[in-house]
Amino acid sequence: MKDSHVKKGLYALVAALLVALIAAVSMAVTARGTDLAYALSEPVMRPLKGVMTSLVESLERVYGYVYRYDSIMAENAELRARIAELEEDYREYNEIIQENDRFRALLGFKERHAGEDYELEPVTVISWTASNFASTFTINRGSGSGIELHDAVVTADGYLVGIVTGVGNTTATVTTLLDTTMSVGALMEGTGETGIVEGNFALFREEKLRLGYLEGAAGLIIGDTVLTSGRGGTLPGGLVVGYIERLREDPAGGGSYAIVDPAADINSVTEVYVITDFNLN
Amino acid sequence: MTGNRKKTAMRVLAVLPYLMALYFLQGVLFSRMKLFGVTPLVLPLAVCGAAIFSGRVYGCVIGILAGMLCDLSFNEPTIVFTLALALLGLAIGAMAETVLQEGIISFAVTGVLTLVFCAFIQSARLIFIDGAPLNEIADVALRQTAVSLIFAPIVYLVSKFIGKVE
Numbered sequence: 001m002k003d004s005h006v007k008k009g010l011y012a013l014v015a016a017l018l019v020a021l022i023a024a025v026s027m028a029v030t031a032r033g034t035d036l037a038y039a040l041s042e043p044v045m046r047p048l049k050g051v052m053t054s055l056v057e058s059l060e061r062v063y064g065y066v067y068r069y070d071s072i073m074a075e076n077a078e079l080r081a082r083i084a085e086l087e088e089d090y091r092e093y094n095e096i097i098q099e100n101d102r103f104r105a106l107l108g109f110k111e112r113h114a115g116e117d118y119e120l121e122p123v124t125v126i127s128w129t130a131s132n133f134a135s136t137f138t139i140n141r142g143s144g145s146g147i148e149l150h151d152a153v154v155t156a157d158g159y160l161v162g163i164v165t166g167v168g169n170t171t172a173t174v175t176t177l178l179d180t181t182m183s184v185g186a187l188m189e190g191t192g193e194t195g196i197v198e199g200n201f202a203l204f205r206e207e208k209l210r211l212g213y214l215e216g217a218a219g220l221i222i223g224d225t226v227l228t229s230g231r232g233g234t235l236p237g238g239l240v241v242g243y244i245e246r247l248r249e250d251p252a253g254g255g256s257y258a259i260v261d262p263a264a265d266i267n268s269v270t271e272v273y274v275i276t277d278f279n280l281n
Numbered sequence: 282m283t284g285n286r287k288k289t290a291m292r293v294l295a296v297l298p299y300l301m302a303l304y305f306l307q308g309v310l311f312s313r314m315k316l317f318g319v320t321p322l323v324l325p326l327a328v329c330g331a332a333i334f335s336g337r338v339y340g341c342v343i344g345i346l347a348g349m350l351c352d353l354s355f356n357e358p359t360i361v362f363t364l365a366l367a368l369l370g371l372a373i374g375a376m377a378e379t380v381l382q383e384g385i386i387s388f389a390v391t392g393v394l395t396l397v398f399c400a401f402i403q404s405a406r407l408i409f410i411d412g413a414p415l416n417e418i419a420d421v422a423l424r425q426t427a428v429s430l431i432f433a434p435i436v437y438l439v440s441k442f443i444g445k446v447e
Contacts, residue, residue, distance in 0.1 A: 201413035
């Protein structure tokens with residue numbers, strides 16, 4: 001029993017010494033401005049705090065994104081609508097510019113033929129033939145607009161495209177120069193030579209014309225302008241048909257002929273003019 | 282109206298939108314956006330399909346309608362292909378009722394022959410009057426036939442479906 005009391009006493013002494021030691025250390029650390037509890041817990045808490053802070057920042061970003069999503073989408077829709085409006089305006093301006101260019105070219109055509117009086121009917125190409133062996137198109141005007149059979153069809157620059165070969169009340173069919181049924185009296189601007197320009201199936205894919213029935217092929221000049229001769233009175237004279245590209249000899253013994261490059265880009269025309277009447281002054 | 286005539290009339294009504302769609306492809310779309318440099322002919326294929334799956338009367342009627350649309354698409358007076366496709370529809374339909382079996386083989390053979398015949402009609406003037414080079418004509422005709430056959434499977438399936446319309 002005495003031993004147990006001694007043991008208890010020893011234990012109490014040790015405990016007291018420990019407390020004193022802790023207090024002393026605490027007082028010493030506190031003296032330096034640092035809380036002991038903090039100092040002991042800091043190595044554990046710091047990484048934990050770092051993780052928590054990162055997590056909170058991520059949540060803040062997500063929250064901000066969600067919160068701003070609707071406003072961003074609304075702004076996006078508004079900008080898209082504005083872009084669509086601007087694109088529509090741009091298309092309209094482009095059409096106006098192109099129309100202006102066509103009118104300028106038409107004015108140039110009229111000035112070049114100042115001595116002649118043309119009545120021109122502006123028309124639009126509404127469809128092309130589906131045949132792979134012909135070259136015709138349909139225009140959006142007919143006899144109701146004064147268009148008649150065999151009227152010449154030209155571009156705004158006055159380049160011959162073809163001739164009206166079928167007329168309805170509101171539409172008409174134009175056979176282009178490339179078609180094999182087409183032939184036009186021709187006059188060389190530089191040499192005065194005459195001949196006949198016609199469509200030819202061998203040249204169909206190349207989109208060229210054949211100039212034959214020449215009085216004298218030796219007089220032809222490469223690059224010379226081929227005009228309509230106006231003989232017969234069906235077509236006005238002086239309309240530009242194309243330019244002589246090269247000379248050939250007919251292997252069948254038919255003499256010389258020339259390949260003519262049409263002045264108009266016939267397969268690409270969309271708006272043309274029908275010469276409904278003409279008078280030479 | 283008897284049962285067969287009524288059935289034919291119903292099928293003609295059912296096929297009108299289909300023919301208009303083919304006309305749009307041939308006469309409007311592909312006349313400007315050529316495939317491999319040529320415009321495919323799809324209306325004559327429809328006549329083949331109609332004749333094989335529905336007989337000569339129906340084939341002749343569809344031939345007339347498709348022929349008119351073909352002439353329209355070619356900017357020609359409505360006569361040449363109207364007559365040609367009507368006769369083709371009648372002939373193919375008569376063969377389908379006797380010797381030909383309904384199926385892809387019959388359709389393919391008659392389709393190719395029809396397209397070659399159409400190319401010949403289109404180029405007859407070039408061959409016999411203008412004296413155009415045969416190699417150039419053959420080149421265009423072959424390309425036109427080959428490109429037109431691209432649409433043969435669709436035309437075959439639609440024709441087969443319409444053939445089952447009661």
